[in-house]
Amino acid sequence: MTPQIDTDLAGLQRHRQAAIAQQASVVAAMAPRIVIACPGAGKTRAIVERHCASPKGQPTGRAVASFTKVAAAEIRRRAHQLGRSDLLEHPHAITTLDGFFWRFLVRPFLPRPTNSNPRPFRRLESWRDAPRELRQFTYLPDPGNPKARYAFDLAEFQFRYVAGGQAPVATLTGLERVERGRKQLTDDQIAAVCQLAAKRRTTLANDEHMFTGEETRRAAYNFLTTYADRLADTLAQRFHELVVDEAQDCSDTDVELLLRVSALGLPLLVIADPDQAIYGFRTQGPPAITRLLATADVIHLRGNWRSSSVICGLAATMRAEPDRRVADTALADHHCIGLPVHLIAHANGAEIAVFHALATTAQIPPAQRLILAHASATLPGMRSGSRRPPPNPSLALVWAVGILRQASADQRTRVLAEQTLQTAILRHWLPDADRAASVDLHDNHGVDRWHLRRLAARALQELPDTSTPMAAWCSAAREVLDILPPAPTVGTPLGIKLTTPSGGGNRAAGTLAGLTKASSEGAECRTDTVHQVKGEEADAVLVLLPDDERTVRLLSHWTASHPSGPATPSGRDSEDAAEALRVLYVAVTRAKRLVALALPEQHIPAVNQHLGTFGVHVETTKS
Numbered sequence: 001m002t003p004q005i006d007t008d009l010a011g012l013q014r015h016r017q018a019a020i021a022q023q024a025s026v027v028a029a030m031a032p033r034i035v036i037a038c039p040g041a042g043k044t045r046a047i048v049e050r051h052c053a054s055p056k057g058q059p060t061g062r063a064v065a066s067f068t069k070v071a072a073a074e075i076r077r078r079a080h081q082l083g084r085s086d087l088l089e090h091p092h093a094i095t096t097l098d099g100f101f102w103r104f105l106v107r108p109f110l111p112r113p114t115n116s117n118p119r120p121f122r123r124l125e126s127w128r129d130a131p132r133e134l135r136q137f138t139y140l141p142d143p144g145n146p147k148a149r150y151a152f153d154l155a156e157f158q159f160r161y162v163a164g165g166q167a168p169v170a171t172l173t174g175l176e177r178v179e180r181g182r183k184q185l186t187d188d189q190i191a192a193v194c195q196l197a198a199k200r201r202t203t204l205a206n207d208e209h210m211f212t213g214e215e216t217r218r219a220a221y222n223f224l225t226t227y228a229d230r231l232a233d234t235l236a237q238r239f240h241e242l243v244v245d246e247a248q249d250c251s252d253t254d255v256e257l258l259l260r261v262s263a264l265g266l267p268l269l270v271i272a273d274p275d276q277a278i279y280g281f282r283t284q285g286p287p288a289i290t291r292l293l294a295t296a297d298v299i300h301l302r303g304n305w306r307s308s309s310v311i312c313g314l315a316a317t318m319r320a321e322p323d324r325r326v327a328d329t330a331l332a333d334h335h336c337i338g339l340p341v342h343l344i345a346h347a348n349g350a351e352i353a354v355f356h357a358l359a360t361t362a363q364i365p366p367a368q369r370l371i372l373a374h375a376s377a378t379l380p381g382m383r384s385g386s387r388r389p390p391p392n393p394s395l396a397l398v399w400a401v402g403i404l405r406q407a408s409a410d411q412r413t414r415v416l417a418e419q420t421l422q423t424a425i426l427r428h429w430l431p432d433a434d435r436a437a438s439v440d441l442h443d444n445h446g447v448d449r450w451h452l453r454r455l456a457a458r459a460l461q462e463l464p465d466t467s468t469p470m471a472a473w474c475s476a477a478r479e480v481l482d483i484l485p486p487a488p489t490v491g492t493p494l495g496i497k498l499t500t501p502s503g504g505g506n507r508a509a510g511t512l513a514g515l516t517k518a519s520s521e522g523a524e525c526r527t528d529t530v531h532q533v534k535g536e537e538a539d540a541v542l543v544l545l546p547d548d549e550r551t552v553r554l555l556s557h558w559t560a561s562h563p564s565g566p567a568t569p570s571g572r573d574s575e576d577a578a579e580a581l582r583v584l585y586v587a588v589t590r591a592k593r594l595v596a597l598a599l600p601e602q603h604i605p606a607v608n609q610h611l612g613t614f615g616v617h618v619e620t621t622k623s
Ligand SMILES: Nc1ncnc2c1ncn2[C@@H]1O[C@H](COP(=O)(O)OP(=O)(O)OP(=O)(O)O)[C@@H](O)[C@H]1O
Pocket: 020, 023, 037, 038, 039, 040, 041, 042, 043, 044, 045, 046, 273, 305, 306, 534, 535, 536, 537, 589
């Protein structure tokens, strides 16, 4: 089918001017205001412009809270360009929503350390930031058989507080439920493990004073009631508005907190694309954002500055509301590029080579390609568990170096690798590194986290190639670590030295650490989960849909809709499928020019026909 291409230049100019005028109204509007936008409409750009238009020397600042780092990074870049570093400093605050709740609603009201509990309160991004010995625990299913031991980490569980409950409920699903021999554990045993995890978490919050997002929100909720008058004063003295970006991902609790903040007199500018809500599993029932949308006048941002007309057409087929299943107007210079949507049948990984070939033909370099999946287990080269460091500390360091030297490693794995590298430096120098949290390392040894990051970057440059035999690798690594003291006060390395795992001295370090070799194109092209690339963009995107039940449900949910048909049905299964479809929507809307879907061959005819019904230019490409 011929692609629908807007070749009318005058029409394009009109659309662009209208879209620019809409963006200008977002920049200038007085809060409270709601902004609803389609993908690529320039939400991030409008937030950055609004902030950068702030006059200098104002007594109050703006808080910008987002779920992604993209807006914050853009504001930093623009402020730097404009010579306006003041836009990043007090009284402004550019942070995550969690960070905003913690800094302004929770931390000021937490009790001071006492003699009986001198630990300061701290917020953790994830349980991985807690000391290893606190977050890890062992489950012995049979007390008479101490050899049957299973190690767990709080970071592997999902937690939620149920209404009225004081303690969180833990669940263990996905790979974490079955890997490392856990498949043998019965559901009752896993339930017992989950109870242990919930108990451990409560202890960490109550006794160790460690808060993650849930504890932060619960405390914020209480303090907003108890200290409402004080908060009304302090927030008004500091800020004239709070911008909430990516608000479609607010949970019920987030919305409740924001409504309370707004009721205290801080005006909100809420920016959302309801079709991009991909954290629905945090909230059951209708999207939480619906309650916020009714609180102020709405500005719509229409027109997509990122994607081609074909990609806009593809995205429209995935929207839940029938009246929104109309393609957004493509406004980019490449709006009329004639590249179809490619459907590629799974073929033992050959589909990835096909994608690279298509991108090469379209003159899109590997660095501008993105390979995405809903779950990390679907990503190439990652099924073997190479996303986690091996338990042996020497191999963990080799793993971290290998991951950080691959451009293709996904964001979450890179963060873990960076932490692993920093931990290796600390373990080498400090006797108590495994038992202390990063805050304590600062208090007890003067370890500065920025300095530690710089050391890790230096170590990454100087540590040997991972193809080196393990024994030689370890001895060279010890020499590198020896010259990287993590604080001025520590002059001698007193920690645990790296040792060669027994029997592995002559084998390549990378092989022992479970690193897989990527092809040269694969090494330069980023692979990631969709949740990690929100707000980002790339010229070419390949989305991998695995051969599983979730894909079956997702595809039948998607292909059940018609251009003017009814909204797709509700119910728990349909909600899961609808969320999976929104994840797919976010994935394809990252693309500027080329989109390919790799899926099991048997589903291709239905998807092909479905896209044809909507008039989307589609091609089936053989692997
Ligand atoms: N007025 C404009 N003129 C030219 N390019 C623009 C304009 N507005 C946005 N863009 C470009 O369009 C792309 C998408 O913009 P942006 O990332 O701000 O959109 P978004 O609404 O935040 O997208 P999403 O929600 O899908 O992540 C970017 O490359 C941006 O530079």
